[in-house]
Amino acid sequence: MRSPRFITRVLLLQLLVVAVVTAVFTGILSWVTVQHLRGEAEASALAIARAVATDPEVRRAVAGASDGAAPEVAEEVLRGRAGDVAESTGALFIVITDAEGLRLAHPDPERLREQVSTEFRPVLEGREVVAWETGTLGESARAKVPVRDPEGGEPVGMVSVGFARSGVYASLRGQLAWTAGAATLALLIGALAALVFRGRWERSTLGLQPEELVALVQNQEAVLNGxxxxxxxxxxxxxxxxxxxxxxxxxxxxxxxxxxxxxxxxxxxxxxxxxxxxxxxxxxxxxxxxxxxxxxxxxxxxxxxxxxxxxxxxxRTDILELTERLDSVRTMTSALRVQRHEFANRIHVAAGLLDAGQVEEAREFLRTLERRGAVDYPLVDADLIDDPFLRSFLGLKSLEAAERGVRMQVGGDTLLLDELRDPEDAATVLGNLLDNAVRAAAPGSGWVEVTLLQSGGDLVLTVTDSGPGIGEGVDVFARRPQEGRAVHGHGIGLPLVRELTRRRGGDVWVIDRGGSPGQGAVVGARIPGVLGEGGRVGGESVPGGGGVR
Missing domain, CATH: 3.30.450.20 (PAS domain)
Structure with missing residues (x-):
């Protein structure tokens, strides 16, 4: 059997608590009410008994009866006095006795001159007694007060005043009815509050049970931190x-x-x-x-x-950096494949010339091969670059640009005295800037110029294109929204390469936004520590290197 939902158990527990608390307080209130009524009855009986016992006429009559003088006269006086007081106060009885406990006044004349049915000796010793006792007239709240001799002050009798139990508790039923009504109202309010709490709980916890919430928290911690x-x-x-x-x-x-x-x-x-x-x-x-x-x-x-x-x-930073570097590696792989294929073809030509006995032609062909390289890239002024990696890399980029109808050239101010010792970052930054410039240049008649300079071990480069330039207010280093495209693509390369160079202590920046006829944007970059420490001029090392300062 399926156990009740937690919130249902809470509701039942709330109702039980409200019921128990209401019952306890109702019982306490009822008990206090009963004690109050008993106290009032006892106080009234004691006050009446004191008033009767101190009445001079009563004292003389009781003292005379105790001395044996005309008991009939004393009984007549005392019965009249007791009857009047009982009628005016509503007491069940007022009994007056002599020093032997014999009744001198009693509501039932047949009980006169009989000893009282309850204890009377402590009263005749001079003490007042208030108690609930059962006598010949039934259970009652009674007070017993000694009657003292008018002359000597010694107890010579007693006055006993009682109120019937039914009379004392006559108003209790009405008070208990009010108490029961208040308790019922409290139960209804408690039940309503419990229902409101249940609804609020269900809305706040989306109907989840505590054990489900505990499991949810545990799973959340495991997932978030895992x-x-x-x-x-x-x-x-x-x-x-x-x-x-x-x-x-x-x-x-x-x-x-x-x-x-x-x-x-x-x-x-x-x-x-x-x-x-x-x-x-x-x-x-x-x-x-x-x-x-x-x-x-x-x-x-x-x-x-x-x-x-x-x-x-x-x-995705590491992935994108790796992607950019893989692009540069892919570019170099393609360049090497082209070079190998072209070099094999040219060696085959040279071997053919030698086999044909045309030694001078073969010698001239090899001199040209040595001077121009293994591959004729469409890179203008490629001779200004001696570094084999950069020459091959830019050569292949020029092939890609030529496919788009864009001419790529090396700036006349290019001067590098050292070879690259960290080609990956250099190729990543240079390749990205060249790709952007080729895309910006006008196809068919467009051109891109790259200038490479050395400052110590830093590579400083500028890339200029013939495109329309960069509009005012456009931040090319801010990611441009490309809805529906993958992460790798437009709008990410420039911010990425700038962060890459900044982590090395360099930077990438816009030198000129362009916009004039035939002149597009100029972007510069400084890549620290990617060139060798020793310079070389004409193939010989120059201590300390040289370069643009």
Whole structure:
């Protein structure tokens, strides 16, 4: 049999607690009421007994009866006096006795001159007694007071005044009815409060039971701290309610939990996505500091109710850097393949000339091969570059540019005295800048010029194109939204290479936005520590190197 839901058990427990508390307080109130009524009856009986016992006429009559003088006269006086007081006070009885406990006044004449049925000796010793006792007239609250001799003050009798139990508790039924009504009202209020609490609980916990909430928290902690991605949860009001350590590290703005998505400290591209509320599962990529982040934002719903959104952040910086470097490696691989194929063809030509006995022609062919290289790239002024890696890399880029109808040339100011010792970063930055310049140059008649200079061990380069230039207010280093595209593509390369060079201590910047006829943008870059420390001139080393200072 399925056990009741937790909230149902809580409701029943609340009702039980309310019922128990109400019953306890009702019992206490009833007990206090009974004690109050008993106390009032005892106090009234004692006051009446004292009044009768101190009456001079009663004292003389009792003293005379105790001395044996005319008991009939004393009985007549005392019975009349007791009857009048009982009638005026509503007492059940007023009994007066002599020093032997014999009745001198009693509501039943047949009981006269009989000894009282309850204890009377302590009273004749001079003490007042108040108690609930059962006598010949039934149970009653009674007070017994000694009657003292008018002359000597010694007890010579007693007065006993009693109120019937039924009379004492006559008003108790009405008071208990009011108490029961109040208790019932308290139970109804408690039940209503419990129902309201149940509804509020169900809405606040989305109907989840405590054991489900515990499992949810455990799973949440395991998932959030067990994944390499950053996770940020935003509620309906636009407040970040949850963020794991990875998200805090990726965004780099300190504690995220409790921040509003409008907080200016948040990176604006991330804030815009968070404010979107995960509509239709938005995905985007942003550059935050020196990181390229892929963001996947999705709404969170339960039972048709939108609870907020969850954003997953993935750091794609290393992947993109590796992609850029693989592109440069792929470029160099293609260049080497072309060179090998072309060199094999030319060696075959030289061998053919020798086999044909045309030694002078073969010698001239080899001199040309030595001077111009193994491959004739469409790179203008390629002779200005002695570094084999850069020459091959730029040569292949010039082939790609030629396929687009763009001419690539080396600037006349190019001067490098050392060879590359870290070609990967140099190829990544240079390749990206050249690709952007080729895309910007006008096909058919466009051109791209690259100038390479050396400053110590730093490579300083400029890339100029014949495109329309960069418009005012356009930040080419800011990611440009490309809806529906993958992470790798337009809008990411420039921010990435700038961060790459900045991490090495260099930079990439726009020298001239261009826009004049025949002159496009000019972009510069400084890549520290990618050139060898020793210079060379004409193939000989120059201590300390040389270069543009």
């Amino acid at each position: 994944v390499a991605e950053g996770v940020v949860a935003v509620d309906e009001a636009g407040t970040i309610r949850l963020a794991n350590d990875v998200a805090v590290e990726l965004l780099g703005v300190g504690e995220l939990q409790g921040r509003a998505v409008t907080d200016p400290a948040l990176p604006q591209p991330v804030a815009r996505l968070l404010r979107s509320g995960g509509q239709q599962g938005r995905r985007d990529h942003v550059v935050v500091g020196d990181r390229v982040l892929y963001l996947d934002c999705r709404p969170v719903q339960r039972d048709g109710r939108v609870l907020g959104s969850v954003v997953v952040l993935r750091d």
